[in-house]
Amino acid sequence: MTTTRQVTWTEANARRIARQHLAGPAGPGSSPAAVTGAMLAAHAQVRPAAELSVALRMSGATRTDVRGALGADGGLVRTYGPRGTVHLLPAADLALWTGALSAVPPGPNPMPAEVRMTARQTDEVLAAIADALTGEELTVDELTEAIVARTGPWAGERVMEAFQDKWPRWRQVTHTAAHRGVLRFGRDRGRRVTFTNPGVVPLDGPTASAELVRRYLRAYGPATPAHYARWLAAPRAWATALFGELAADGVIEEVAFAGGPAWVAGGDTSFPREPVRGVRLLPYFDAFTIASQPRELLFPGAAGGRALARGQAGNFPVLLVDGEVAGVWHQRRAGRRIVVTVEPVGPLGAAHRRELAEQAERTGEVLEGRAELAVGQVTVGPHA
Numbered sequence: 001m002t003t004t005r006q007v008t009w010t011e012a013n014a015r016r017i018a019r020q021h022l023a024g025p026a027g028p029g030s031s032p033a034a035v036t037g038a039m040l041a042a043h044a045q046v047r048p049a050a051e052l053s054v055a056l057r058m059s060g061a062t063r064t065d066v067r068g069a070l071g072a073d074g075g076l077v078r079t080y081g082p083r084g085t086v087h088l089l090p091a092a093d094l095a096l097w098t099g100a101l102s103a104v105p106p107g108p109n110p111m112p113a114e115v116r117m118t119a120r121q122t123d124e125v126l127a128a129i130a131d132a133l134t135g136e137e138l139t140v141d142e143l144t145e146a147i148v149a150r151t152g153p154w155a156g157e158r159v160m161e162a163f164q165d166k167w168p169r170w171r172q173v174t175h176t177a178a179h180r181g182v183l184r185f186g187r188d189r190g191r192r193v194t195f196t197n198p199g200v201v202p203l204d205g206p207t208a209s210a211e212l213v214r215r216y217l218r219a220y221g222p223a224t225p226a227h228y229a230r231w232l233a234a235p236r237a238w239a240t241a242l243f244g245e246l247a248a249d250g251v252i253e254e255v256a257f258a259g260g261p262a263w264v265a266g267g268d269t270s271f272p273r274e275p276v277r278g279v280r281l282l283p284y285f286d287a288f289t290i291a292s293q294p295r296e297l298l299f300p301g302a303a304g305g306r307a308l309a310r311g312q313a314g315n316f317p318v319l320l321v322d323g324e325v326a327g328v329w330h331q332r333r334a335g336r337r338i339v340v341t342v343e344p345v346g347p348l349g350a351a352h353r354r355e356l357a358e359q360a361e362r363t364g365e366v367l368e369g370r371a372e373l374a375v376g377q378v379t380v381g382p383h384a
Contacts, residue, residue, distance in 0.1 A: 005255040011271035021057035033075030033090040042088040043285035052283040055366040078185040080178035083233040099208030101179040130182035133197035137186035220291045222262035227293040276323030279355035285314035302345040315382035338369040343378040
């Protein structure tokens with residue numbers, strides 16, 4: 001009779017932090033793409049936060065190093081990833097990601113009936129995007145003109161409510177185009193973004209889905225189908241069925257964690273015994289805070305009330321003390337001077353205060369400025 005492996009929160013958290021390069025920086029020769037791959041993806045709706053997320057996991061790296069990795073030879077791409085939001089992804093993993101994301105069943109269409117596109121219109125727009133962006137880098141306005149020229153004026157009708165403006169109809173399938181492998185961000189033109197066609201062929205859905213689950217569990221396991229569904233913004237029933245299939249095939253295996261069954265990648269049942277020690281400052285939407293579950297254990301007690309926004313993680317930069325969220329922080333820049341204000345939810349000992357000062361200094365280095373630490377109230381609200 002096989003005994004189910006019992007995994008404690010201390011063990012799971014320590015392994016996640018180690019694999020996230022938060023216990024110590026990635027080894028010599030590691031690249032921004034490799035570090036991002038260990039995180040699976042770096043949330044880049046707030047681009048400076050993504051740069052900080054990746055660089056702080058590397059020894060001596062700065063935001064310039066991460067920016068330099070975006071391009072033909074740098075190994076990183078910026079595109080729409082999990083949850084339909086902008087992420088940095090390793091270019092080498094783009095076929096995997098597009099295959100896996102294309103396999104996720106779509107949720108309810110949030111658009112009003114008069115705004116929605118039919119399946120045929122969606123296919124027309126996706127084909128137009130693929131054609132227009134092949135070998136080109138186009139701004140949104142240029143891409144809109146190209147799509148309308150290939151499909152008709154209906155695609156360019158400004159009917160989508162967005163940021164006190166109206167966007168053209170076709171933009172509701174922007175992230176779908178990215179997930180199908182025909183769109184990613186190109187080089188910026190000043191303050192205007194561009195899109196291009198990465199020319200990637202998505203991996204077949206079942207293979208990609210299985211591999212993404214395996215990688216997710218190696219980075220953030222043990223986890224349940226509900227955790228995975230939340231991270232990916234996928235239907236819970238679909239994730240449950242997927243985990244069942246993968247468990248039957250031996251790709252993943254069950255352990256006991258946080259009072260119930262959870263899963264790890266097959267054979268990946270080794271965990272450190274020692275608890276996490278030390279202080280870290282993580283930026284907005286850091287992958288570790290977004291993906292680690294159960295959230296109430298990562299954000300214990302008062303930390304949950306202070307650092308979560310209606311239960312959602314990532315809207316505040318967070319202070320980690322001994323592997324758990326223990327406060328929030330904010331940085332304000334004026335030239336090279338960066339004031340890092342940290343608000344702990346409880347008292348900090350002398351050793352933690354020394355480490356906090358080191359973390360603030362490292363944050364300044366990554367942002368290519370000079371940090372000044374202040375411990376006090378953060379008055380800035382959550383990021384939308």
